[in-house]
Amino acid sequence: MLSLTDQEVDRISTQLLKGMVCFFQVDKRKIHQMPDDEDYFNYDLTPEEEDILDEIDANPDNFAEFTKMELSQEHQIMQDFIDRNVRERNLAEDLVNALTKPKSLTAYKFLIDESKYKDQWQEYRKGKYMDWVREQVDGFNYAEE
Numbered sequence: 001m002l003s004l005t006d007q008e009v010d011r012i013s014t015q016l017l018k019g020m021v022c023f024f025q026v027d028k029r030k031i032h033q034m035p036d037d038e039d040y041f042n043y044d045l046t047p048e049e050e051d052i053l054d055e056i057d058a059n060p061d062n063f064a065e066f067t068k069m070e071l072s073q074e075h076q077i078m079q080d081f082i083d084r085n086v087r088e089r090n091l092a093e094d095l096v097n098a099l100t101k102p103k104s105l106t107a108y109k110f111l112i113d114e115s116k117y118k119d120q121w122q123e124y125r126k127g128k129y130m131d132w133v134r135e136q137v138d139g140f141n142y143a144e145e
Contacts, residue, residue: 002026002064002140004133012066013129022066023056036068064140069132075099077128078108081121091115 004012004024011031012022020033034049045053056063069077078099086092091111098107112121 002137004137009130009133009137012133013126016066016068016133017126017129019068021068023052024064024066025055026062026064064137066133066136069129071105073132074105077125081117081124085120085124086117091117 002024008024008029008031012024015022015031015033019036021036023032024030025032032049032052034045034052078095082092082095086095095108095111098104098111101107112118
């Protein structure tokens, strides 16, 4: 059964927020991260990253993969944050409107970063990502049974 310390959950969630994918090596309790293929399709892997991927292919049961949220999940988090925290009606409307546009994450980030809610948003999102990592741990453990 896989279990992670709060520190490991924090580290993995931080990497996911940076656009990385993480692999937790169960036997060595080591976290490996590399750019997510979907975001960095022209990225050349380092020899160390290639070795890690080879090791994962050879022994997949020794690794738990952690991925970022789907866009729909990110949107739900942003909407929940607006509903629960943003008190200024104009800003709330602008943020909701940003979610309907192409490049919605960028538009939302731009607006929130220019507001008094920037730090509160980052803390909220980080907490949701930590919950997401814990959900993935549960899914990994369920698959093991």
